[in-house]
Amino acid sequence: MVSIFTRWIELLFPETCVVCGNTLRYSEKQLCTHCLSDIPQVYIHNKNHNPLETLLWGQIPFVSATSFMLYTKKNKYASILHSIKYKKNKDLGIFIGEMFGKELVKSGFLHNVDAIVPIPLHKKREQERGFNQSAVIAQGISNISQIPVIDTAVMRIRYTESQTKKNKEERLRNVANIFEVTNYHVIQNKNILLLDDVITTGATCISCAETILEQGFIGTLRIASVALAT
Numbered sequence: 001m002v003s004i005f006t007r008w009i010e011l012l013f014p015e016t017c018v019v020c021g022n023t024l025r026y027s028e029k030q031l032c033t034h035c036l037s038d039i040p041q042v043y044i045h046n047k048n049h050n051p052l053e054t055l056l057w058g059q060i061p062f063v064s065a066t067s068f069m070l071y072t073k074k075n076k077y078a079s080i081l082h083s084i085k086y087k088k089n090k091d092l093g094i095f096i097g098e099m100f101g102k103e104l105v106k107s108g109f110l111h112n113v114d115a116i117v118p119i120p121l122h123k124k125r126e127q128e129r130g131f132n133q134s135a136v137i138a139q140g141i142s143n144i145s146q147i148p149v150i151d152t153a154v155m156r157i158r159y160t161e162s163q164t165k166k167n168k169e170e171r172l173r174n175v176a177n178i179f180e181v182t183n184y185h186v187i188q189n190k191n192i193l194l195l196d197d198v199i200t201t202g203a204t205c206i207s208c209a210e211t212i213l214e215q216g217f218i219g220t221l222r223i224a225s226v227a228l229a230t
């Protein structure tokens, strides 16, 4: 039951839509109905040679790859990832993960997947942020699919500068050998879904995937990102 105190707090500090900033109605969570229905979802989960698969093709062996939504810095929906990452909006991460999870389950993309492995942050960065955004989104997918999240297999062993101002070559160099499988027993022989938050050039994701393939003794590898930058 919602207490009178909670109602008062809501009246004084109403929750607002993370995308447009309008006050949310009582039944709305994180995004208003209008923004929710307009999320630039890509619906490529069943499409071979989709833009993410094309981007990663030839660089690592994987079964399939997909993304939830398109992302451009100027698009108002960029605020979703910004809010999860920099405003510590963990609930939004779970919420988006659950939306993504429903689409993945519906499309059959998760068929045969045994575990979801979120791309790890360096411990120092995770402490700064309070949590790993990819792990939180993975938890949302897990809530819907019942596929467990394994975040104890891989570690990010080097603290790297932000990738945002780097070109493709610099990005690849910046993220070479930054991951290490520290416990292969938990992923050995398993069909893994590697989850990233935003894929731009794919450099970080490829580096993590290479490490898992070399050191993890896994079954198969699938890749998913919440956002695909264009």
Ligand SMILES: [Zn+2]
Pocket: 017, 018, 019, 020, 021, 022, 031, 032, 033, 034, 035, 036
């Ligand atoms: Zn809105």
